[in-house]
Amino acid sequence: MAGQAANADMVLGIGDDCAILRIPPASDLLVTTDLCVEDVHFRRAWHPARSIGHRCLTRGLSDIAAMGGEPVACFLSLGLPPDLSRKWLTGFLQGLIKLAREFKVPLAGGDTSAAPKITADIVVVGKVPSGQALLRSGARPGDGIFVTGALGGSAATLQRLYNGEKLRASAGDRHFYPVPRLEIGRRLREKKLANAAIDLSDGLSVDLRHICEESGVTSLVEAGALPIAAHAGLHHALHGGEDYELLFTAPKGTPMPSSIAGVPVTRIGEILRRSARKPSTTGIVQLRDAAGQEQPLQPAGWEHFRKI
Amino acid sequence: MAGQAANADMVLGIGDDCAILRIPPASDLLVTTDLCVEDVHFRRAWHPARSIGHRCLTRGLSDIAAMGGEPVACFLSLGLPPDLSRKWLTGFLQGLIKLAREFKVPLAGGDTSAAPKITADIVVVGKVPSGQALLRSGARPGDGIFVTGALGGSAATLQRLYNGEKLRASAGDRHFYPVPRLEIGRRLREKKLANAAIDLSDGLSVDLRHICEESGVTSLVEAGALPIAAHAGLHHALHGGEDYELLFTAPKGTPMPSSIAGVPVTRIGEILRRSARKPSTTGIVQLRDAAGQEQPLQPAGWEHFRKI
Numbered sequence: 001m002a003g004q005a006a007n008a009d010m011v012l013g014i015g016d017d018c019a020i021l022r023i024p025p026a027s028d029l030l031v032t033t034d035l036c037v038e039d040v041h042f043r044r045a046w047h048p049a050r051s052i053g054h055r056c057l058t059r060g061l062s063d064i065a066a067m068g069g070e071p072v073a074c075f076l077s078l079g080l081p082p083d084l085s086r087k088w089l090t091g092f093l094q095g096l097i098k099l100a101r102e103f104k105v106p107l108a109g110g111d112t113s114a115a116p117k118i119t120a121d122i123v124v125v126g127k128v129p130s131g132q133a134l135l136r137s138g139a140r141p142g143d144g145i146f147v148t149g150a151l152g153g154s155a156a157t158l159q160r161l162y163n164g165e166k167l168r169a170s171a172g173d174r175h176f177y178p179v180p181r182l183e184i185g186r187r188l189r190e191k192k193l194a195n196a197a198i199d200l201s202d203g204l205s206v207d208l209r210h211i212c213e214e215s216g217v218t219s220l221v222e223a224g225a226l227p228i229a230a231h232a233g234l235h236h237a238l239h240g241g242e243d244y245e246l247l248f249t250a251p252k253g254t255p256m257p258s259s260i261a262g263v264p265v266t267r268i269g270e271i272l273r274r275s276a277r278k279p280s281t282t283g284i285v286q287l288r289d290a291a292g293q294e295q296p297l298q299p300a301g302w303e304h305f306r307k308i
Numbered sequence: 309m310a311g312q313a314a315n316a317d318m319v320l321g322i323g324d325d326c327a328i329l330r331i332p333p334a335s336d337l338l339v340t341t342d343l344c345v346e347d348v349h350f351r352r353a354w355h356p357a358r359s360i361g362h363r364c365l366t367r368g369l370s371d372i373a374a375m376g377g378e379p380v381a382c383f384l385s386l387g388l389p390p391d392l393s394r395k396w397l398t399g400f401l402q403g404l405i406k407l408a409r410e411f412k413v414p415l416a417g418g419d420t421s422a423a424p425k426i427t428a429d430i431v432v433v434g435k436v437p438s439g440q441a442l443l444r445s446g447a448r449p450g451d452g453i454f455v456t457g458a459l460g461g462s463a464a465t466l467q468r469l470y471n472g473e474k475l476r477a478s479a480g481d482r483h484f485y486p487v488p489r490l491e492i493g494r495r496l497r498e499k500k501l502a503n504a505a506i507d508l509s510d511g512l513s514v515d516l517r518h519i520c521e522e523s524g525v526t527s528l529v530e531a532g533a534l535p536i537a538a539h540a541g542l543h544h545a546l547h548g549g550e551d552y553e554l555l556f557t558a559p560k561g562t563p564m565p566s567s568i569a570g571v572p573v574t575r576i577g578e579i580l581r582r583s584a585r586k587p588s589t590t591g592i593v594q595l596r597d598a599a600g601q602e603q604p605l606q607p608a609g610w611e612h613f614r615k616i
Contacts, residue, residue, distance in 0.1 A: 017374040018338040030326040035385040066325040077343040111343040121429035
């Protein structure tokens, strides 16, 4: 894997029984794994190989970003159909390595096997100063709820693909080439701008629910406040996944900038006490529309769109 | 995953974007990933679900053992066919968790997806005192070559399965329930009994070659010295994989015990200079038979047996 990113934290990469990493003192270690399977997470007919490689790594890096961490190394286990072309594999690895270099994350190991469908398990190891990781469990009643960037863009593109449109996978389309919000996650942690954080991989209705459940709180989202991506609708913004933006909460009075690292930050709602709402399964996330009407936001999420 | 192993190094397990681990100061971090795919690495008709879960984790733990490390946590990405029974999955996880508890390795995270065949990627994170990991690259001319336990047993069982024999997966059969040699790896490191080490996952002819290539040396194996497992033949011992014994080298004069942690240790040959042999692809590992005849040991390895 000539020319790939090097990293001061990597002592030994590919070629032994294990990779060896050296994490700085007073750091906690972050580990995340994400499995991508052909015809579940992508289609060869829809997604260029480079986009698939890029998307795989983004899934892992985005988890590190959501913890306020910095990536140290990545690992790739790859199941490949025997008839897969060398060209496809080269494109896939180019997409992955290009993103890895951009964020200085060496590919430090992995495994390969034959498999009936392309199967890629990406593991990302990261670091964060001890005890400072942003957790899902830190949201408190009164916190504002914020998101980075715009929502629903990836789902809107996916819907067009379902509808049979032939789309060119442009570099700027976050469906094909989503950029993990690592710099934003790091700044949220360093400047103590977030009580809790998660990345929007499954969709707002699912991911906000995770924060509420882990934090023992409920939440109210203002439909009118949502930053909806161009060409996307409210439904995409509420339930579409794979935007890889960050969703986070911050105490009232936190001097929240209107943008971080050049990406807009938008307040979309508020964290409420669990006792102020019915602690039922459906009521944990409420949506308030423009007319002031509230209703439970059912967790539909990404799966809702994904019937590949 | 109630009742699973806990570990002082795990700060946060399943349930957030990443797991959080805390590695002791002055430790290096070890990471290994191993991909197991149905009908490539196992067959549902041959291997009980518990055995498959056990074997998956052993692959990862054995890599940590080969570095002289101690496991900290494991991660499992699991692709599952939609029609897979709950019973199978329970058995698989029971097999994996039982072994994980035995070695105090918490299952700290992972991912799941639909997949056409059962696909399990196991990631094991370990630790080792800084700079003390046993590498493949440390073998030096004059070193003795040693193996733990007996060789070829797993391949001999696999061959019987190929031959159509119905075998009961007994707990003592290293094909079905291989035990990673973690205690031996740790002692080799602590007592400075090894220059280089690797685990025998692919077979002696392949794995010894890895040591020679990484160390820039050649080697001579005495066929008559090989500890061949019961019911196995020389061919199994030379080329059969999945024994998960350790193969290591030690300088002449090292006071090598005849057993470590209750497992026999056997000297099977010697590391030689590269210049003393043709540095050709075939001559890097030589085999000497009982009559004193030498010939190159071709790297056949595990794949040789595995035509599932």
